[in-house]
Amino acid sequence: xxxxxxxxxxxxxxxxxxxxxxxxxxxxxxxxxxxxxxxxxxxxxxxxxxxxxxxxxxxxxxxxxxxxxxxxxxxxxxxxxxxxxxxxxxxxxxxxxxxxxxxxxxxxxxxxxxxxxxxxxxxxxxxxxxxxxxxxxxxxxxxxxxxxxxxxxxxxxxxxxxxxxxxxxxxxxxxxxxxxxxxxxxxxxxxxxxxxxxxxxxxxxxxxxxxxxxxxxxxxxxxxxxxxxxxxxxxxxxxxxxxxxxxxxxxxxxxxxxxxxxxxxxxxxxxxxxxxxxxxxxxxxxxxxxxxxxx
Amino acid sequence: xxxxxxxxxxxxxxxxxxxxxxxxxxxxxxxxxxxxxxxxxxxxxxxxxxxxxxxxxxxxxxxxxxxxxxxxxxxxxxxxxxxxxxxxxxxxxxxxxxxxxxxxxxxxxxxxxxxxxxxxxxxxxxxxxxxxxxxxxxxxxxxxxxxxxxxxxxxxxxxxxxxxxxxxxxxxxxxxxxxxxxxxxxxxxxxxxxxxxxxxxxxxxxxxxxxxxxxxxxxxxxxxxxxxxxxxxxxxxxxxxxxxxxxxxxxxxxxxxxxxxxxxxxxxxxxxxxxxxxxxxxxxxxxxxxxxx
Amino acid sequence: xxxxxxxxxxxxxxxxxxxxxxxxxxxxxxxxxxxxxxxxxxxxxxxxxxxxxxxxxxxxxxxxxxxxxxxxxxxxxxxxxxxxxxxxxxxxxxxxxxxxxxxxxxxxxxxxxxxxxxxxxxxxxxxxxxxxxxxxxxxxxxxxxxxxxxxxxxxxxxxxxxxxxxxxxxxxxxxxxxxxxxxxxxxxxxxxxxxxxxxxxxxxxxxxxxxxxxxxxxxxxxxxxxxxxxxxxxxxxxxxxxxxxxxxxxxxxxxxxxxxxxxxxxxxxxxxxxxxxxxxxxxxxxxx
Numbered sequence: 001x002x003x004x005x006x007x008x009x010x011x012x013x014x015x016x017x018x019x020x021x022x023x024x025x026x027x028x029x030x031x032x033x034x035x036x037x038x039x040x041x042x043x044x045x046x047x048x049x050x051x052x053x054x055x056x057x058x059x060x061x062x063x064x065x066x067x068x069x070x071x072x073x074x075x076x077x078x079x080x081x082x083x084x085x086x087x088x089x090x091x092x093x094x095x096x097x098x099x100x101x102x103x104x105x106x107x108x109x110x111x112x113x114x115x116x117x118x119x120x121x122x123x124x125x126x127x128x129x130x131x132x133x134x135x136x137x138x139x140x141x142x143x144x145x146x147x148x149x150x151x152x153x154x155x156x157x158x159x160x161x162x163x164x165x166x167x168x169x170x171x172x173x174x175x176x177x178x179x180x181x182x183x184x185x186x187x188x189x190x191x192x193x194x195x196x197x198x199x200x201x202x203x204x205x206x207x208x209x210x211x212x213x214x215x216x217x218x219x220x221x222x223x224x225x226x227x228x229x230x231x232x233x234x235x236x237x238x239x240x241x242x243x244x245x246x247x248x249x250x251x252x253x254x255x256x257x258x259x260x261x262x263x264x265x266x267x268x269x270x271x272x273x274x275x276x277x278x279x280x281x282x283x284x285x286x287x288x289x290x291x292x293x294x295x
Numbered sequence: 296x297x298x299x300x301x302x303x304x305x306x307x308x309x310x311x312x313x314x315x316x317x318x319x320x321x322x323x324x325x326x327x328x329x330x331x332x333x334x335x336x337x338x339x340x341x342x343x344x345x346x347x348x349x350x351x352x353x354x355x356x357x358x359x360x361x362x363x364x365x366x367x368x369x370x371x372x373x374x375x376x377x378x379x380x381x382x383x384x385x386x387x388x389x390x391x392x393x394x395x396x397x398x399x400x401x402x403x404x405x406x407x408x409x410x411x412x413x414x415x416x417x418x419x420x421x422x423x424x425x426x427x428x429x430x431x432x433x434x435x436x437x438x439x440x441x442x443x444x445x446x447x448x449x450x451x452x453x454x455x456x457x458x459x460x461x462x463x464x465x466x467x468x469x470x471x472x473x474x475x476x477x478x479x480x481x482x483x484x485x486x487x488x489x490x491x492x493x494x495x496x497x498x499x500x501x502x503x504x505x506x507x508x509x510x511x512x513x514x515x516x517x518x519x520x521x522x523x524x525x526x527x528x529x530x531x532x533x534x535x536x537x538x539x540x541x542x543x544x545x546x547x548x549x550x551x552x553x554x555x556x557x558x559x560x561x562x563x564x565x566x567x568x569x570x571x572x573x574x575x576x577x578x579x580x581x582x583x584x585x586x587x588x
Numbered sequence: 589x590x591x592x593x594x595x596x597x598x599x600x601x602x603x604x605x606x607x608x609x610x611x612x613x614x615x616x617x618x619x620x621x622x623x624x625x626x627x628x629x630x631x632x633x634x635x636x637x638x639x640x641x642x643x644x645x646x647x648x649x650x651x652x653x654x655x656x657x658x659x660x661x662x663x664x665x666x667x668x669x670x671x672x673x674x675x676x677x678x679x680x681x682x683x684x685x686x687x688x689x690x691x692x693x694x695x696x697x698x699x700x701x702x703x704x705x706x707x708x709x710x711x712x713x714x715x716x717x718x719x720x721x722x723x724x725x726x727x728x729x730x731x732x733x734x735x736x737x738x739x740x741x742x743x744x745x746x747x748x749x750x751x752x753x754x755x756x757x758x759x760x761x762x763x764x765x766x767x768x769x770x771x772x773x774x775x776x777x778x779x780x781x782x783x784x785x786x787x788x789x790x791x792x793x794x795x796x797x798x799x800x801x802x803x804x805x806x807x808x809x810x811x812x813x814x815x816x817x818x819x820x821x822x823x824x825x826x827x828x829x830x831x832x833x834x835x836x837x838x839x840x841x842x843x844x845x846x847x848x849x850x851x852x853x854x855x856x857x858x859x860x861x862x863x864x865x866x867x868x869x870x871x872x873x874x875x876x
Contacts, residue, residue, distance in 0.1 A: 028433070031441055036526070036547055037354060057355035062529040065441055065537050068547060071838020079426055080442075181818060188836070195649035211812040211823050213728075214837065222553040228727060288439070300770055307772040311686055314678030315697050318746065321739045322700040325707070325715050332718055384615035392609060393616070401616060404623045406862065410854040411626065412800030412828050415847050418835060419626050454622045461619070487605040515708020517803045518832065542710045546803060549717070564714040568707070575706045 033085035040217025040235035044120035088189035089254030145173030179207025186220020186233035333565030336558030366540035373449025382460030409458035432535035440535035443525030467501020634848030660824035676745030705743035733809030752786025
């Protein structure tokens with residue numbers, strides 16, 4: 001009996017001990033959190049920071065965690081004091097901390113002015129024929145309307161104005177009371193604001209059902225091309241090689257570098273980000289501990 | 296009157312047999328679609344490159360799944376290391392040491408454990424076990440560990456597979472004739488010696504079946520592992536480092552993959568399918584062997 | 589008895605032998621701890637967000653509710669059983685009542701059923717997506733999920749029904765024939781009702797499996813939280829899938845509550861099946 005109790009106590013102590021050591025330690029390793037290969041955020045991040053090689057393939061270090069969605073990255077960074085990750089600047093929550101990159105904090109203003117360097121567009125993509133359908137054309141118009149622009153700005157992204165790519169933004173939207181189903185698939189960075197936009201659209205057009213599936217920009221592209229979704233959402237620009245689909249830009253967004261709130265560091269340079277995320281043997285001195293950022 | 300009865304009887308027979316054909320049709324369809332969609336990709340990639348290539352990087356055109364095959368084996372092995380000792384010992388406890396009341400409670404608990412959806416196990420592993428594993432790795436001096444990996448995967452899978460092992464082992468032990476136990480004790484052996492030397496060997500085949508079934512489950516489990524393996528297609532440096540196995544690889548990329556990438560994922564499914572087929576076939580052979588032996 | 593054994597063996601051997609008892613008790617305790625750990629983890633974190641609105645209220649982008657997933661889960665359960673149970677029961681009847689045991693056809697069906705039951709859910713997910721969603725052009729839809737799940741639970745129904753039918757004593761059948769009833773009548777009016785308890789237990793088991801399934805449903809029925817307007821052609825997440833979606837979106841608090849609802853359902857289903865007197869664990873293929 002005694003033996004059993006002592007073993008149990010030892011186990012509980014170990015668990016408790018593990019749970020209690022959550023102080024930030026600059027001499028411990030950085031936990032590198034990345035996104036999976038479907039992510040538009042990842043592509044934008046790797047392009048901006050220089051993690052793509054000459055063939056546009058990723059040079060992410062092996063062993064970095066490749067999570068499938070924005071939410072998962074936030075959760076991981078929240079749970080791990082030593083973690084670093086990257087997410088859409090508009091999705092920063094109070095539970096994590098965004099680092100300034102080369103002294104600039106990612107805000108709507110700094111992204112708009114270009115001062116914050118890590119940025120990318122949010123786009124919806126679709127086959128050109130899609131706009132031939134009255135409901136889809138109306139939805140696309142809605143996404144550029146004043147109602148939508150206000151929502152996008154309110155959610156922390158940079159909304160577009162005036163005329164961009166021959167499309168007008170900020171006009172008043174009047175409902176045409178159409179009905180039907182719209183399928184939207186794609187980026188987990190665009191997803192949250194798209195859900196809110198979809199909800200607003202449904203309020204104005206009660207006969208419409210909109211299905212928003214968030215599974216990565218890559219899927220937004222492939223499903224729009226295959227026709228399995230009516231609109232794809234991507235958090236990176238549409239490549240000029242893609243000829244079967246066209247785009248409507250939704251917003252401009254930044255890629256924020258996030259860390260745990262207990263992390264004592266507040267600034268990082270692009271070079272340092274690269275050195276943290278890059279694989280071995282690429283000619284870059286790796287940074288593996290937080291204390292190396294002081295150098 | 297008699298004719299009507301005959302017609303109804305004949306009709307009924309046709310309906311019943313058609314129903315029976317359905318399962319054959321289903322399995323044939325599954326085989327056809329897996330092979331038809333999976334083989335082309337393997338051809339394009341080259342079967343050696345596919346099965347033995349250690350780099351999986353679709354954007355760079357690399358489709359080697361060796362890391363995943365190894366990952367599946369590691370995790371399945373780890374699962375057995377966790378679940379077999381605990382499972383068999385618990386079965387011993389249930390059959391030999393527990394009072395009726397405790398036995399009933401334990402059995403209810405095991406039933407519920409069996410019914411908990413795999414995603415909840417994954418959730419539990421992700422939130423509780425991974426941070427714990429990360430700390431453990433640090434204490435053990437392992438560097439660069441993320442916590443996700445074989446360690447957590449094995450524990451989670453182990454718990455999931457426990458009900459199978461326990462229930463089948465309990466049945467196997469209970470099926471050992473009481474005379475074995477009584478005979479052994481009459482010869483002077485204490486209870487524990489009897490259990491180890493007499494009862495367990497007699498229950499061997501049932502316990503072995505449970506292990507095979509548990510392994511089958513471990514090879515095929517997806518959602519629970521998707522949240523705790525770290526999903527990095529590499530050979531892990533330790534049991535606390537991020538890695539990937541066959542099932543999680545499919546789940547991670549299936550929804551957005553296109554072209555060769557998509558076909559390659561189906562090929563992974565095909566590999567898994569063949570793996571499992573070989574497995575159940577061997578189980579049948581062993582069972583047949585046991586019957587004859 | 590133990591005192592006698594202590595005298596007969598050396599103290600060392602005795603202590604060593606008693607280790608078995610210690611370890612097996614520890615093992616059982618570990619099982620209980622795992623169980624408690626998981627349940628308490630879900631309950632403590634899930635209760636805060638639990639509300640009538642969360643389960644039945646209308647979902648919004650900022651505050652999702654699981655009303656649509658719950659509804660979709662019920663729909664999927666209903667239609668999956670609608671398809672699988674008749675086919676499964678009829679198959680079992682064919683195997684036991686209409687064909688002789690050594691029949692080659694019976695052997696084929698048995699192999700087919702056994703293979704089906706060994707296939708992991710991710711393969712069903714793949715097949716469901718490749719065949720129902722893409723090849724048949726159904727798109728992500730409840731329909732696709734229903735048919736995929738039907739194939740998945742078919743082996744369970746067949747096997748359980750077969751066992752139940754086999755356990756019906758022949759004297760009942762002979763009495764029925766003796767009274768002049770034909771085969772069909774005997775089967776439907778005598779054998780099936782006697783076997784119904786086992787069949788019902790298998791149905792409960794399958795419901796448990798459907799509720800807990802996620803991979804096969806994500807890739808066939810989709811992941812949306814909206815109640816579709818297209819009936820069975822609309823996409824929809826089930827309860828288990830909704831949990832996955834909430835985790836991925838970072839809405840962990842809601843995920844806990846969804847998990848809580850899920851676990852409560854599973855426990856109820858388990859209690860139901862125990863009440864039917866059938867050990868869940870006996871059907872070892874349930875865990876595949």
